[in-house]
Amino acid sequence: MNRLTEAPLLDLSRLRSQIEQRDAEIANPFSKDTQVNGIRTSRRFLGDRLARTAKPHRILDPAHGPLIAVKLHIITRKTLGGIQTDLDGRALDAQAAPVPGLYAAGEVAGFGGGGAHGYNALEGTFLGGCLFTGRTVGRSLARAL
Structure with a gap:
C-alpha cells in the first residue's frame, strides 16, 4: 500500500x-x-x-491465509445524524431558524441515533421513523398550503 x-x-x-x-x-x-x-x-x-x-x-x-491489503474509498452509508428539524419537519439553519421551503423526512431527518427504536436499532428498523417523519412533514406541508 x-x-x-x-x-x-x-x-x-x-x-x-x-x-x-x-x-x-x-x-x-x-x-x-x-x-x-x-x-x-x-x-x-x-x-x-x-x-x-x-x-x-x-x-x-x-x-x-496471508494478509491482503485493500485500498478503500470511504463513502457514507448511514449518518445516524442528519438535518436538524423542528417539530413540523422544517429544516433548520445554524441559528435554528427554519429554512424557507426546505423540509427533511426519513433518515436524513436525523432520528436514527436514538429515535423510536432506540440507540441499538438494527438494520431495517428505521422504517417506523421514516413513516413517522414523512407523515409529520406531509401534514405540515398540507397546513402550509
Whole structure:
C-alpha cells in the first residue's frame, strides 16, 4: 500500500504490533477487550453463531491465509445524524431558524441515533421513523398550503 502513495502512510512495525496485540486478546480466554468480549457474547446465541457472527481467530494465524491489503474509498452509508428539524419537519439553519421551503423526512431527518427504536436499532428498523417523519412533514406541508 505504501507504494501507491507519494509518502509511506503505513508504519509496518506499528501495524504488526497492533495486530499482535489483538491476536493476544483472542488467545486470552480472560480478555478484557470490549470487541473480543462482544464477539464471544454474540456467539453464545445459536442464531448469531450460525448466521451472523464469525468465529474469532488470530489475524496472523497461517491457517487463515496471508494478509491482503485493500485500498478503500470511504463513502457514507448511514449518518445516524442528519438535518436538524423542528417539530413540523422544517429544516433548520445554524441559528435554528427554519429554512424557507426546505423540509427533511426519513433518515436524513436525523432520528436514527436514538429515535423510536432506540440507540441499538438494527438494520431495517428505521422504517417506523421514516413513516413517522414523512407523515409529520406531509401534514405540515398540507397546513402550509
